[in-house]
Amino acid sequence: MTFNPQWNTQDHLDAVMQLLDLQESASSEEIRKVLNCPAVAAHGVLEELIAQGFVQTVGKSSAVRYIKRAFDHDMDLVHEEWFPRLSEWFATGRAESHFGVSSQLNLNAREAKATLEEMRRQGMLFGKFVGSMCIYSLRERGITRQASGAQLEALASTPRKKRQDALQEAIQKPTARPTRARGLRN
Known part of the structure; x- marks a missing residue:
């Protein structure tokens, strides 16, 4: 069984925002290096930050850079x-x-x-x-569930009905990672 990590986590989003706090703009390559992830994963993180209105692009085609989007309300x-x-x-x-x-x-x-x-x-x-x-x-943050290798193996090797019951029980009692409000400073 292989596990593909999720790159669009709060920690990854925060890492990009911290980079943009330190420097005025960043290239996708600089962001990829900070995240230590493949280009497609870095692109997903950037898409999420752009969609949330925290980051915007400047430049054209191969010279695209990313900057923080400022709140400009009165x-x-x-x-x-x-x-x-x-x-x-x-x-x-x-x-x-x-x-x-x-x-x-x-x-x-x-x-x-x-x-x-x-x-x-x-x-x-x-x-x-x-x-x-x-x-x-309003948007409820995603719930991150952690499991050991033994727990994943047990889940994969149990009959379907037992897996469904266990998953239903887990949904009833979620253990979520606390979320942090993420805001930008002008």
């Missing part, structure tokens, strides 16, 4: 008193742009965007970028 437009209401609203599973949120909740669009960006900066909301537009949502 703090005077942020309404911290909206945080609980917006958190509850997103807790129902919604995913919306700031336009959608402002129209559905009858909020000023500029103030809604600034408030949502501040919530994203503080790690309260997840943002998925589609071009320059951000789709906000």
Whole structure:
């Protein structure tokens, strides 16, 4: 049995962000060396950071470099008193742009965007970028399960019904690695 490591973990994302804290920009080769991973894995980490709006590309074709994306919202437009209401609203599973949120909740669009960006900066909301537009949502971090080689072997050698029962029991009592909020400093 072989194991393919997952490269898109919080530690890998944090390593890239730390690199970009130390230097203004980085090439994909520099990022690959920091992560000590294949190019395709580094690309996956970068795609995730770009999708979350923490990193953006500059340059063209072979000279592409990666830089931190700055939060550029006006703090005077942020309404911290909206945080609980917006958190509850997103807790129902919604995913919306700031336009959608402002129209559905009858909020000023500029103030809604600034408030949502501040919530994203503080790690309260997840943002998925589609071009320059951000789709906000709550997102539960993935659960990482660890097992020893003996535990994996036992799982592989047990009958299917027992495996399903064991997996169902594990789902009922997850042991998750604590997540850290990841925000950027301006």
